[in-house]
Amino acid sequence: MRFTSLLALGLAGLALAKDGTTTETTETNTNTDLSSTITGSSTSYNWSDASTITNASAQVPTGSYLTYTSVITLGNGDHKTVVSSSLNASATATGNQTLLHTSTSDSVTVLVGGGGTTTLGNNSMNATHTHSSTSSIPTETNTTPCNGYSEFCLRNYSNITNVAAHNSPFVVPGNAASNQALKVTDQLNDGIRMLQFQAHNKSGEIHLCHSSCDMLDAGTLESYLAQVYQWMIKNPYNVVTFVMGNSDNLPPTAFVDSIEKSGLKNIIYSPPKAPMALDDWPTLSEMILSNKRAVFFMDYGANETAVPYIMDEFSQLWETPFSPTDRDFPCTVQRPPGLNHKDATNRMYMINHNLNLELNFGSISLLIPNTAYMVDTNSANETLYGSLGNMSAKCSEMWDRPPNFLLVDYYNWGKPNGSVFEVAAKANNVTWNGNCCGSTSAAAHMAVASVSTMVLIAAGVQFLLAAF
Incomplete structure (x- = not known):
């Protein structure tokens, strides 16, 4: 059996519970000593104690990074719509969701916020980055959320x-x-x-x-x-x-x-x-x-x-x-x-x-x-x-x-x-x-497989490592 396959079986039998101990969910072996240690090339790990596993430096994925010396125009791109400050007086109601007065530009209809003021632009937390235009058209509260919140509709992605x-x-x-x-x-x-x-x-x-x-x-x-x-x-x-x-x-x-x-x-x-x-x-x-x-x-x-x-x-x-x-x-x-x-x-x-x-x-x-x-x-x-x-x-x-x-x-x-x-x-x-x-x-999702299986795989990995 390949080493990676054996390791995969070991991972299927291992999870670390919140308190750092293992939890048994299937067949058990009460005589098994969980303090057995697996020795790798440079570090020892005790499977029954998460605190003994070394927090080593993680390997960062590597690859080529693109550097743009100028902006490239792409064909068939979805261009950003410039929102007009002139609002349409139409509103569409569907069930208990109401689409507010809308603004249309470049054939794209845009949801607009509620109250007497329509906020355009980023609508960010910092008010200095927003600008508003006031409409005399009576508006309603926007009850249609964008990504869960109606406040997000006029914010930039x-x-x-x-x-x-x-x-x-x-x-x-x-x-x-x-x-x-x-x-x-x-x-x-x-x-x-x-x-x-x-x-x-x-x-x-x-x-x-x-x-x-x-x-x-x-x-x-x-x-x-x-x-x-x-x-x-x-x-x-x-x-x-x-x-x-x-x-x-x-x-x-x-x-x-x-x-x-x-x-x-x-x-x-x-x-x-x-x-x-x-x-x-x-x-x-x-x-x-x-x-x-x-x-x-x-x-x-x-x-x-x-x-x-x-x-x-x-x-x-x-x-x-x-x-x-x-x-x-x-x-x-x-x-x-x-x-x-x-x-x-x-x-x-x-x-x-x-x-x-x-x-x-x-x-x-x-x-x-x-x-x-x-x-x-x-x-x-x-x-x-x-x-x-x-x-x-x-x-x-x-x-x-x-x-x-x-x-x-x-x-x-x-x-x-x-x-x-x-x-x-x-x-x-x-x-x-x-x-x-x-x-x-x-x-329920983080429960582990049987302890006896875990120890069996641990013993197999220990054997393979010893053979390297």
Whole structure:
């Protein structure tokens, strides 16, 4: 049996509970000594005590970073609509949802806010960045939410903080390589608006796998995207972002077939130029009412002249340190490397707040969620060390604006469950409704397989390592 296959079986039998101990869910062996230690090339790990696993430096994915010396105009781009200050007097009511007085420009109808004042532009938290035009037409309160909040309708896509599911498809109960507890439809229902994942080439087909398809294979990209498309069709007032990890450095054209067959090509957003600066992005209402609501980024290997709608991530979005094992969660730029402060302030940014443990098995290194701290990691408490609330507030102050994306593991864990959405709401200056999460408890999804199986695999890995 290949080493990676054996390791995959071991991962299927291992998860670390919140208190750092293992939990038994199937057959048991009460005489088994769980203190057995597996020795890797340089570090020893005690499977029964999460605190003995070394927080090593995570390996950052590498690839070529695109540098644009000038802005490129892309064909068939969805150009940003310039909203006219002259409002139409029409309003459309559908059930208990009311579309407000609308403004039409370039054949795109735009949702307009309520009250006697119509706010145009970014509608950001800082009033100095907004401008208003007063209409004499009586208006009604906007009850049609965009991405869950009516306040977002007139904000630019680049001026909203979204919760992002790290490795969204990796939902396998009892597998320590999983990063989420709830399926993608539950994620979207709960309010996740960015879906991040790793894509791998498996026998000529793109699969979603964690590090290796031998460890965790969540199925095909097409099948996953098809589920998202069906949800988006049923929820037409939502914009969803995808960040694809191009793990095998495939050409972007290799992803086109999966995207188009999933149905998402029908509603995909294609930028008018590359790169898109912070103020170039359209408002959510423009994207929604033009039905261009699926936004795709790729970390490495994008070619926007070949496939305009698969955007290069790092020329339009920067990230804090990748898959951190440090609870301090620095707000500094890691990717793309060498980005100067001026350029960083002119593009969106994502904070990586998925705390990890790095496990080393001989030549194989694997990052898994550090569930021992998960509740605190996802907490909205801004004074709590290592919490999402603390990092969001710290980064907002450092960069003078909130992050655009909050990348987290097991988003449904927290204080209370789903507290990551409370953090996003505060960054957006709106009020979270407190509704979360999914239909299944996190504990049920994070329960592990039998202890006896775990120890058996541990013994097998120990044997193989000793043979190297």
